[in-house]
Amino acid sequence: MDVSREEAAAALAAIQRANHAARSAFRAHRGHYHLWLWGVVWIAMALLAQTRGEAGVRLFPWVSVAGLVASTVIGFLQSRQVRAPVDARFFGALAVLIGFAVLLPLVFRPRDLSPEIAFAYTGLVVAQAYVLSGVWFDTYMVWFGLVLAGLILLGLLVFTSYFWIWIAVCTGGAFLLTGFYVRYYWR
Amino acid sequence: MTRHAVPELDPLIHQPVRLQIMAALCHLAASEQVDFSFLKAKLDLSDGNLGAHLLTLEQAGHIEIEKTFVARRPKTFVSATPSGRKAFAAHVQALQAILRSQ
Numbered sequence: 001m002d003v004s005r006e007e008a009a010a011a012l013a014a015i016q017r018a019n020h021a022a023r024s025a026f027r028a029h030r031g032h033y034h035l036w037l038w039g040v041v042w043i044a045m046a047l048l049a050q051t052r053g054e055a056g057v058r059l060f061p062w063v064s065v066a067g068l069v070a071s072t073v074i075g076f077l078q079s080r081q082v083r084a085p086v087d088a089r090f091f092g093a094l095a096v097l098i099g100f101a102v103l104l105p106l107v108f109r110p111r112d113l114s115p116e117i118a119f120a121y122t123g124l125v126v127a128q129a130y131v132l133s134g135v136w137f138d139t140y141m142v143w144f145g146l147v148l149a150g151l152i153l154l155g156l157l158v159f160t161s162y163f164w165i166w167i168a169v170c171t172g173g174a175f176l177l178t179g180f181y182v183r184y185y186w187r
Numbered sequence: 188m189t190r191h192a193v194p195e196l197d198p199l200i201h202q203p204v205r206l207q208i209m210a211a212l213c214h215l216a217a218s219e220q221v222d223f224s225f226l227k228a229k230l231d232l233s234d235g236n237l238g239a240h241l242l243t244l245e246q247a248g249h250i251e252i253e254k255t256f257v258a259r260r261p262k263t264f265v266s267a268t269p270s271g272r273k274a275f276a277a278h279v280q281a282l283q284a285i286l287r288s289q
Binding site (some may be wrong): 001003005008009011012015016017018019021023025080081082083084085087137163 | 196198201203206207208210211214215216218219220221222224225229230257263264277282283286288
């Protein structure tokens with residue numbers, strides 16, 4: 001097959017255009033919608049705890065369920081355009097991780113479990129799930145999970161007196177910023 | 188205009204529309220599939236045009252087409268095969284080699 005340099009350059013430019021179009025179309029199917037959603041959920045939970053105290057903390061399960069429903073809807077809509085087969089081993093590993101994370105408090109039986117500690121513990125389980133997802137799929141999630149875990153521990157151990165504000169601004173912010181990074185710069 | 192004989196170039200992939208299709212499909216992760224209508228809209232092609240080129244690429248083993256039902260509606264999902272990805276990568280390398288050559 002004979003191709004001139006001009007034709008080769010034109011073909012490579014066409015590939016670059018198609019890549020660019022594909023990148024902007026397909027990256028809408030990466031994790032950023034979920035990251036933005038959960039950023040808002042975490043900020044909402046932290047602000048509820050900060051402003052309404054115990055009454056706000058009791059709303060956490062409902063806020064989480066709303067987040068899970070919204071995440072499921074987003075996942076369903078995305079899978080109608082770009083889909084990947086369900087990875088049974090990944091979901092199996094995730095179930096094991098969460099199952100044992102639920103069992104651990106039964107072993108330690110914490111009597112004076114404050115909302116801050118309970119939230120930090122749940123947050124660390126979530127961060128662990130992100131790291132696991134990153135090992136399995138996209139490496140950015142490894143880094144995100146590690147940063148999230150670090151921020152949660154900093155809030156719990158160092159910035160104790162304004163824990164909820166820390167969670168809202170830093171970890172909620174980490175979700176939102178990572179969402180922007182994934183949307184505009186990843187791959 | 189100097190012309191170069193490059194055996195690695197794949198004439199089937201080199202066709203402009205198919206080049207676009209392969210570039211888009213190879214951008215997806217190996218396990219991902221894209222919906223026919225979504226791909227058609229993103230590449231700005233007609234049903235017939237995209238369908239014909241997909242068939243050619245499928246016959247060459249470069250892509251896989253899966254017809255299924257989602258919410259009781261027929262859906263067609265398309266993905267690049269491992270050999271298609273290799274062929275596309277080799278084609279791009281060949282084009283780059285032409286550019287580098289004197």
